[in-house]
Amino acid sequence: MSEKKTFVITRxxxxxDQAPRxxxxxxxxQPDWKVLDALNYIKDEIDPTLSHRWSxxxxxxxxCGMMVDGKPSLTCKDALSDYGDKVEVAPLANFPIxxxxxxxxxxxxxxxxxxxxxxxxxKERALEEGTHRQSPAQxxxxxxxxxxxxxxxxxxACPVVANEPEFLGPAAIALGHRYNMDSRDxxxxxxxxxxxxxxxxxxxxxxxECSEVCPKHVDPAAAINQAKFNAVIDWLTGFVTSPRGGK
Amino acid sequence: xxxxxxxxxxxxxxxxxxxxxxxxxxxxxxxxxxxxSKVYPMRSHTVSAEGGAxxxxxxxxxxxxxxxxTVKGSDFLGDQDVIQxxxxxxxxxxxxxxxxxxxxxxxxxxxxxxxxxxxxxTKRTWYAADKVGFHMLHTLFQQSLRYPNIVRYDEQFVTKxxxxxxxxxxxxxxxxxxxTMRLILGGAVLLATGGxxxxxxFTTNGNIKTADGMALAYREGVALKDMEFAQYHPTGLPGTxxxxxxxxxxxxxxxxxxxxxxxxxxxxYGVGTKAELGPRDMISRAIIQEIEAGRGIKGPYGEYVNLDxxxxxxxxxxxxxxxxxxxxxxxxxxxxxxxxxxVRPVLHYMMGGIDVDIDGACALAGLYAAGEVAxxxxxxxxxxxxxxxxxxxxxxxxxxxxxxxxAKGTSRANEATCVRQAEEEAARVAALRGKRGGERMAxxxxxxxxxxxxxxxxxxxxxxxxxxxxxVAALRGxxxxLGLQDxxxxxxxxxxxxxxxxxxxxxxxxxxxxxAHRNESRGAHARRDAKKxxxxxxxxxxxxxxxxxxxxxxxxxxTLGVWExxxxxx
Numbered sequence: 001m002s003e004k005k006t007f008v009i010t011r012x013x014x015x016x017d018q019a020p021r022x023x024x025x026x027x028x029x030q031p032d033w034k035v036l037d038a039l040n041y042i043k044d045e046i047d048p049t050l051s052h053r054w055s056x057x058x059x060x061x062x063x064c065g066m067m068v069d070g071k072p073s074l075t076c077k078d079a080l081s082d083y084g085d086k087v088e089v090a091p092l093a094n095f096p097i098x099x100x101x102x103x104x105x106x107x108x109x110x111x112x113x114x115x116x117x118x119x120x121x122x123k124e125r126a127l128e129e130g131t132h133r134q135s136p137a138q139x140x141x142x143x144x145x146x147x148x149x150x151x152x153x154x155x156x157a158c159p160v161v162a163n164e165p166e167f168l169g170p171a172a173i174a175l176g177h178r179y180n181m182d183s184r185d186x187x188x189x190x191x192x193x194x195x196x197x198x199x200x201x202x203x204x205x206x207x208x209e210c211s212e213v214c215p216k217h218v219d220p221a222a223a224i225n226q227a228k229f230n231a232v233i234d235w236l237t238g239f240v241t242s243p244r245g246g247k
Numbered sequence: 248x249x250x251x252x253x254x255x256x257x258x259x260x261x262x263x264x265x266x267x268x269x270x271x272x273x274x275x276x277x278x279x280x281x282x283x284s285k286v287y288p289m290r291s292h293t294v295s296a297e298g299g300a301x302x303x304x305x306x307x308x309x310x311x312x313x314x315x316x317t318v319k320g321s322d323f324l325g326d327q328d329v330i331q332x333x334x335x336x337x338x339x340x341x342x343x344x345x346x347x348x349x350x351x352x353x354x355x356x357x358x359x360x361x362x363x364x365x366x367x368x369t370k371r372t373w374y375a376a377d378k379v380g381f382h383m384l385h386t387l388f389q390q391s392l393r394y395p396n397i398v399r400y401d402e403q404f405v406t407k408x409x410x411x412x413x414x415x416x417x418x419x420x421x422x423x424x425x426x427t428m429r430l431i432l433g434g435a436v437l438l439a440t441g442g443x444x445x446x447x448x449f450t451t452n453g454n455i456k457t458a459d460g461m462a463l464a465y466r467e468g469v470a471l472k473d474m475e476f477a478q479y480h481p482t483g484l485p486g487t488x489x490x491x492x493x494x495x496x497x498x499x500x501x502x503x504x505x506x507x508x509x510x511x512x513x514x515x516y517g518v519g520t521k522a523e524l525g526p527r528d529m530i531s532r533a534i535i536q537e538i539e540a541g542r543g544i545k546g547p548y549g550e551y552v553n554l555d556x557x558x559x560x561x562x563x564x565x566x567x568x569x570x571x572x573x574x575x576x577x578x579x580x581x582x583x584x585x586x587x588x589x590v591r592p593v594l595h596y597m598m599g600g601i602d603v604d605i606d607g608a609c610a611l612a613g614l615y616a617a618g619e620v621a622x623x624x625x626x627x628x629x630x631x632x633x634x635x636x637x638x639x640x641x642x643x644x645x646x647x648x649x650x651x652x653x654a655k656g657t658s659r660a661n662e663a664t665c666v667r668q669a670e671e672e673a674a675r676v677a678a679l680r681g682k683r684g685g686e687r688m689a690x691x692x693x694x695x696x697x698x699x700x701x702x703x704x705x706x707x708x709x710x711x712x713x714x715x716x717x718x719v720a721a722l723r724g725x726x727x728x729l730g731l732q733d734x735x736x737x738x739x740x741x742x743x744x745x746x747x748x749x750x751x752x753x754x755x756x757x758x759x760x761x762x763a764h765r766n767e768s769r770g771a772h773a774r775r776d777a778k779k780x781x782x783x784x785x786x787x788x789x790x791x792x793x794x795x796x797x798x799x800x801x802x803x804x805x806t807l808g809v810w811e812x813x814x815x816x817x
Contacts, residue, residue, distance in 0.1 A: 133357030
């Protein structure tokens with residue numbers, strides 16, 4: 001049943017390597033395997049020193065993003081059968097390497113915090129008031145942007161992040177925008193102020209690479225475009241009206 | 248030794264840990280809350296839960312009905328005081344999550360929608376399509392970013408509780424990225440590390456579910472309670488074990504055998520007219536019996552039955568079960584709009600865990616636990632689907648507050664003693680890194696899985712359970728001769744996996760010994776050689792304590808209440 005594939009994997013151990021190197025493994029693969037299955041086979045059966053992150057293996061925890069044949073991939077989702085006899089696996093581009101296929105994510109968590117990804121209200125709703133009414137149509141306004149699993153594929157694909165690592169980036173903007181579009185939220189002004197800052201929505205060159213690689217079809221490029229528009233409108237209305245509360 | 252001090256140390260950043268952290272941080276903005284996780288919190292396994300969270304919401308429902316369903320589902324091993332408290336808090340917690348932004352699915356009038364679930368007598372499961380765990384986890388994580396007094400320690404693996412003078416004073420943790428050990432001190436420690444499904448070879452659980460918190464407490468002399476009750480979910484994808492949510496049946500899906508027969512309606516499996524909406528233990532057994540009777544369907548990963556959603560239509564599937572469709576197509580080779588999904592029972596959840604009271608408090612002063620790692624005795628011998636996400640919130644919040652209260656009232660530990668303990672722990676971990684020995688980790692893990700499935704699967708009997716007890720004890724010995732190759736300090740996942748395997752073996756032994764002693768069938772513990780429930784002799788909780796030569800068992804009474812045990816038939 002099984003055929004062999006050759007895996008060329010980026011290795012880097014800061015304890016002993018000056019720079020990343022490549023190591024080749026021959027792996028007997030099964031027809032229904034994902035890329036991650038081959039990495040786990042290497043880890044268990046060939047070379048236990050290989051380090052990579054993974055957990056859910058069902059495309060929802062967002063741990064196992066890597067570059068496969070030069071493209072960002074959620075490795076538990078992408079089938080090996082879509083690749084050739086030789087497969088190159090490298091850590092996600094545009095992030096510092098920690099070790100082997102593991103990259104540094106601290107920067108993203110700071111970016112995520114900066115967009116205030118939570119419901120902001122002038123007055124907190126009391127528990128006794130029960131749930132908000134939110135129509136299915138209102139839910140549709142933001143639902144898609146809430147699907148982000150923070151896998152970082154979009155940052156790896158983004159040409160702006162490549163040149164400007166401080167760029168707020170697709171996932172963080174999409175999540176900020178998600179709350180702006182939520183009928184329960186009143187924090188648009190605060191977030192739009194963030195979005196009008198340097199290195200945020202207006203840095204986006206609309207390459208659309210983020211939406212193309214997103215494994216959850218969040219379409220961050222659309223979120224960024226909408227966020228740009230809203231941030232401008234918000235700024236303009238700020239000129240003609242006195243500061244107002246939320247909607 | 249890098250030493251930091253907080254009021255409360257929470258270990259685990261999933262549903263229960265995050266809820267506890269938020270509760271404590273909100274209660275006292277001056278209190279410092281450490282949130283320590285071996286992964287980034289949004290990777291926690293709560294993310295994989297699919298179908299929903301239970302709480303009474305409809306006019307035709309009542310707290311009493313939710314409580315009774317839970318008691319009956321537990322096969323009368325749930326503590327009724329805990330259950331009563333749980334059902335009362337559940338609607339508040341899910342409402343709170345709504346206020347925090349959870350994108351619950353809605354009715355046309357804008358109210359929160361609910362769906363049917365197994366063993367629940369009416370529609371009381373709140374849902375956000377079929378990505379409920381994902382949305383709950385991200386809502387909680389993003390909400391937690393509001394609180395400056397929650398201090399995260401991401402990718403820090405706790406390897407030991409620091410215990411002195413009969414109380415817990417903090418944890419020793421491996422900084423996975425740096426390879427160094429640190430000491431995190433606190434007035435109380437709350438474990439919220441989830442279950443240990445990875446003890447079994449075929450499981451819905453992610454790679455990180457390695458029973459860590461249970462092992463930490465167990466090694467300090469705290470009892471693990473009701474460990475024999477391990478839940479098999481009826482519908483996992485063959486091969487991978489990926490979960491196909493019970494919501495697929497809640498929305499009207501049918502289970503069919505090789506003859507295309509809806510066997511839950513044509514044969515007596517005890518679920519009555521509930522059919523596919525019977526409780527998980529009964530439906531898992533029904534599927535195994537169908538397969539044993541020769542009515543399974545042969546596949547590359549063993550025999551299975553079909554979960555048929557084709558009659559629901561594309562609209563319902565796309566709207567309410569989009570993740571089921573994605574998973575079935577990606578990992579099951581079937582588009583549920585046009586084809587049945589192959590499924591078989593798969594290890595999903597541990598009803599057992601650290602013995603805690605309703606506050607999440609353990610017998611060891613200053614130690615608390617909540618969520619799947621804990622056994623507060625909400626679920627008894629069989630958990631009802633969609634009660635566990637709510638459990639993480641209800642008992643996460645309560646335990647977080649209780650632990651904070653304890654922490655504020657306790658005196659500081661002797662720091663020198665704690666540092667010494669952490670240094671000893673650092674030496675143990677350092678000795679394990681790149682350790683020379685004859686045993687291969689992947690092999691030990693495989694053997695552990697095989698023996699757990701053989702002895703403690705859906706159906707059990709004395710001889711195979713006894714054999715599993717012996718095999719796991721032998722694995723515990725062989726673990727001492729583990730051979731590791733990775734000597735690097737930075738992100739050494741082989742070292743982490745070795746520590747996890749040690750945890751899994753300890754907890755597996757408690758599970759197997761607890762199972763082998765219970766000579767009756769109750770809930771998820773189904774014996775072929777003792778088919779009836781025996782309230783005369785076994786209406787009690789099992790406690791397993793760590794002993795030098797293996798677990799030692801004791802009994803704890805079940806708290807009954809309104810409902811006396813009766814025959815469990817649907």
